[in-house]
Amino acid sequence: MSKFQLKWGILATGGIAESFGRDLTVNPETRDRNDIEHVVVAAASSSSADRAKKYLKEVSAPDSAKAYGSYKELVEDDNVDIIYVATPHSHHYQNTMLCLEAGKNVLCEKSLTVNAAQAEALIKKAREKNLFLMEALWTRYHPISVYAREIVTSGKLGTVERVFSDNSIGAPPETSFDDKHRMVNPDLAGGALLDLGIYALTWVFQTLYTTQENPQPPTVQSAIRTYEKTGVDQQTTMLLTFPRSSGEGDAHAIATTGMRVPSDPNGGLEAPSIRIQGTKGELMVYPPAYRPTRSKLVLGDGTVDQKDWPHPGPGAGSGFKNGFGGSFGPEGEGMGMFWEADECAYALKEGRKEGRYETLEESLVIMRVMDQVRGQHGFKLPEKIETTEYPVEL
Numbered sequence: 001m002s003k004f005q006l007k008w009g010i011l012a013t014g015g016i017a018e019s020f021g022r023d024l025t026v027n028p029e030t031r032d033r034n035d036i037e038h039v040v041v042a043a044a045s046s047s048s049a050d051r052a053k054k055y056l057k058e059v060s061a062p063d064s065a066k067a068y069g070s071y072k073e074l075v076e077d078d079n080v081d082i083i084y085v086a087t088p089h090s091h092h093y094q095n096t097m098l099c100l101e102a103g104k105n106v107l108c109e110k111s112l113t114v115n116a117a118q119a120e121a122l123i124k125k126a127r128e129k130n131l132f133l134m135e136a137l138w139t140r141y142h143p144i145s146v147y148a149r150e151i152v153t154s155g156k157l158g159t160v161e162r163v164f165s166d167n168s169i170g171a172p173p174e175t176s177f178d179d180k181h182r183m184v185n186p187d188l189a190g191g192a193l194l195d196l197g198i199y200a201l202t203w204v205f206q207t208l209y210t211t212q213e214n215p216q217p218p219t220v221q222s223a224i225r226t227y228e229k230t231g232v233d234q235q236t237t238m239l240l241t242f243p244r245s246s247g248e249g250d251a252h253a254i255a256t257t258g259m260r261v262p263s264d265p266n267g268g269l270e271a272p273s274i275r276i277q278g279t280k281g282e283l284m285v286y287p288p289a290y291r292p293t294r295s296k297l298v299l300g301d302g303t304v305d306q307k308d309w310p311h312p313g314p315g316a317g318s319g320f321k322n323g324f325g326g327s328f329g330p331e332g333e334g335m336g337m338f339w340e341a342d343e344c345a346y347a348l349k350e351g352r353k354e355g356r357y358e359t360l361e362e363s364l365v366i367m368r369v370m371d372q373v374r375g376q377h378g379f380k381l382p383e384k385i386e387t388t389e390y391p392v393e394l
């Protein structure tokens with residue numbers, strides 16, 4: 001059987017680009033996908049073509065892969081089917097627009113943009129040009145997320161009334177990051193909400209919104225603790241109310257994120273970071289919320305079902321350091337970014353223009369929630385990265 005080959009161009013060569021590129025080398029057959037394959041055919045670095053060349057070696061790209069010293073050259077490469085945008089949040093809008101304008105399909109790292117207006121503009125452009133666009137919210141494509149959504153829609157939990165969701169790291173900013181680091185630098189759209197809070201929201205949304213027949217945007221109240229040195233949020237908590245048209249009444253969610261204390265001080269084994277609570281039982285998902293490896297279903301009828309969720313490899317899982325003293329997975333594992341890459345391959349093979357497990361509309365609703373949260377506390381980022389003007393030199 002001939003396989004559908006997806007030819008990737010990688011825009012930027014930092015930490016996550018390396019993980020993603022290495023994960024692309026994991027044979028899709030190891031995850032029972034026998035009809036697709038991935039190949040990195042080009043990479044671009046804004047620093048130099050040499051840096052792009054080094055990157056291509058790091059991710060074991062074929063010798064024929066092209067190395068570019070500018071993003072513009074990459075988007076003009078006719079051999080590239082899709083571009084993975086792996087720059088900081090601040091740059092997603094400008095970089096993704098560059099790709100779309102050049103007629104390229106895009107997988108853009110989370111958060112899709114800095115604000116909803118930018119997300120809306122990208123979606124409009126992608127639709128005008130009939131191109132594929134997806135936010136790289138990898139967790140949505142992990143088998144554990146597919147399972148969690150099925151548990152909810154199957155009715156096993158009864159009516160889901162409440163979700164607690166936490167994605168926090170134990171990296172107090174004053175000792176963990178210098179002020180220029182993307183986690184705390186406002187010029188790179190730093191802060192807990194856009195970087196980490198989006199995962200807390202992902203779990204809330206994929207259980208209370210994605211699973212609904214007629215999903216309604218939530219209302220939101222929030223608290224922010226500012227990191228005074230740079231002005232970004234270091235801890236944010238959201239209280240969301242999801243109206244339901246089914247007559248079941250509103251569902252509540254608490255989504256929280258922060259840099260000061262981790263979701264679980266013991267490496268993700270003891271305390272769940274996600275609790276999906278229904279009238280018949282609860283599904284617990286253990287940290288880290290962005291790459292969970294364990295779940296526990298507890299039902300009122302006495303059922304207890306604990307599951308492990310491995311990430312086949314060998315890939316980037318054991319090699320990629322998360323920047324806060326940890327790595328993503330045990331020796332020999334993949335990181336798990338290949339599942340979102342597979343979704344892009346299937347979408348392009350089938351002619352779809354969006355991902356299945358998070359539509360562009362849903363990405364937009366989540367951006368609006370994050371806008372509201374920031375708005376409630378007057379948390380603004382520099383105008384040149386909040387603007388929808390294009391092109392703007394950053």
Ligand SMILES: NC(=O)C1=CN([C@@H]2O[C@H](COP(=O)(O)OP(=O)(O)OC[C@H]3O[C@@H](n4cnc5c(N)ncnc54)[C@H](OP(=O)(O)O)[C@@H]3O)[C@@H](O)[C@H]2O)C=CC1
Pocket residue numbers: 011012013014015016017044045046047048051086087088089091109110111136138182188195290
């Ligand atoms: N899915 C996940 O698990 C993760 C996702 N991410 C997301 O990936 C994105 C990038 O994060 P990460 O790879 O950790 O960041 P890095 O700082 O490691 O890399 C970012 C890269 O972007 C390019 N870049 C272009 N302009 C700038 C600029 N002004 N300042 C800094 N970098 C610039 C550089 O590549 P070059 O010089 O080659 O152009 C740089 O290496 C973020 O959106 C983040 O949210 C991050 C970590 C994990």
Ligand SMILES: O=C1OC[C@@H](O)[C@H](O)[C@H]1O
Pocket residue numbers: 195196290322323
């Ligand atoms: O997306 C992410 O997930 C993992 C974290 O380590 C990282 O900061 C974040 O960007």
